Amino acid sequence: MARGYKSNQEITNGVNKSAQAVQAAEAGIRQIGTIARQQTMSMINERASLPIISIQPVVAGAAKKTSSAVGRAKKSFMNIISRGESSSEIEEN
Numbered sequence: 001m002a003r004g005y006k007s008n009q010e011i012t013n014g015v016n017k018s019a020q021a022v023q024a025a026e027a028g029i030r031q032i033g034t035i036a037r038q039q040t041m042s043m044i045n046e047r048a049s050l051p052i053i054s055i056q057p058v059v060a061g062a063a064k065k066t067s068s069a070v071g072r073a074k075k076s077f078m079n080i081i082s083r084g085e086s087s088s089e090i091e092e093n
Contacts, residue, residue: 036066
């Protein structure tokens with residue numbers, strides 16, 4: 001092959017590796033969401049005997065932590081994708 005061009009097999013391999021990376025990242029994000037949801041419910045259940053006015057800040061705090069965890073997961077996912085793109089660019093050169 002001429003330099004700078006990839007064979008169909010190389011392209012197929014690259015696409016398959018990218019698909020596997022996306023699937024792994026999606027599974028990780030789902031796992032983070034599940035853990036965050038479990039922790040949120042645990043925090044709420046621990047405080048179930050408190051008066052409702054006392055629980056409102058806990059629920060707000062749990063929601064904020066869950067949102068933050070999802071944001072971090074998204075950022076990590078984007079970093080994984082950009083590192084993968086950087087690696088492919090390096091391999092091409």
